[in-house]
Amino acid sequence: MYFGPTVDYPDDWTGHPENAEWFCTEHLPLAEGLTDLPALEAIDQIRIQLAQIKA
Numbered sequence: 001m002y003f004g005p006t007v008d009y010p011d012d013w014t015g016h017p018e019n020a021e022w023f024c025t026e027h028l029p030l031a032e033g034l035t036d037l038p039a040l041e042a043i044d045q046i047r048i049q050l051a052q053i054k055a
Contacts, residue, residue, distance in 0.1 A: 001022075
């Protein structure tokens with residue numbers, strides 16, 4: 001899943017972008033709707049959701 005970009009890469013850049021993250025099928029629904037955020041912010045939001053679910 002791709003989140004909001006935080007780095008501009010040159011056209012010839014190769015590698016894993018900082019805003020691309022993998023999620024298992026259990027956690028994927030928690031990430032949907034957060035793609036406008038930077039990846040680290042989205043992961044923080046997912047952690048908050050998980051804590052609320054467990055509470």
